[in-house]
Amino acid sequence: ELKPELTKTFGAFDPSKNAHYDTSGRRILNWQVYYDGTNCVVSREGSDNPIREYITSSGTWTAPFSKYYEIEMQGKGGDGGGITSGATTITSSGGGGGAYGRRRIFIEAGTVWTATFSTSSGGNLVFTDGTTTLSVQNGANGTTPTGGLGGSSILGLTDQRVGASGTGAALGGNGGNSFLGNGAISEYSRAGIENVNGTSAGNYGGGGSGTRRSTSGTSTGGTGGPAVIIITG
Secondary structure, X not given: OOOOXXXXXOOEEEOOOOXXXXXXXXXXXXXXXXEOOOOEEEEEOOOOOOOEEXXXXXXXXEOOOOEEEEEEEEOOOOOOOOEOOOOOOOEOOOOOOOOEEEEEEEEOOOOEEEEEOOOOOOOEEEXXXXXXXXXXXXXXXXXXXXXXXXXXXXXXXXXXEOOOOOOOOOOOOOOOOOOOOOOOOOOOOOOOOOEEOOOOOOOXXXXXXOOEEOOOOOEOOOOOOOOEEEEEO
């Protein structure tokens, strides 16, 4: 007679048997039970219930199963340039798009990965388990009159994509594209509008647009699109 029990622990992985075992030597089956307080769903780990998680802030992620995962990393887009009160310039450039990379990697259940997000111009998004380190670079902020460079530094990832640079300041400067998002488009100066702020990128990794103004006031560049780590498996 078999009496299955529920457990919340991963157990020890035995590579010779390709299975996990508890401290008593009992095999932990590859089934999972999800209960939300009302509904109970039982499914087999793997194709029946693949995970897809989006990580958007610094913290830790623990692998729920021993299997191959696809990890995608998109760096933050650079911010568009702004103009301070009293400056002689009337335009500023767009931010660069963030770099992107993807990798398929086998991860043991219970392995803890740490995500570190940076909002700095040209900073890095880092994901590591202490042994393997993956990273992509943010796009650079726009300056005057040069557009911010796209993120180009990529570590430990395949299918690498460099972010596009933001454009110069002729029309306020557009943000550069990333693999997962488009750069923001700048607004032109309009009659009756003295200061035009930049437009923020509403997607992952796109650069924010620069500003254009017709007076000596202050205007703010658009914010680059956020960074993200996507885990599928």
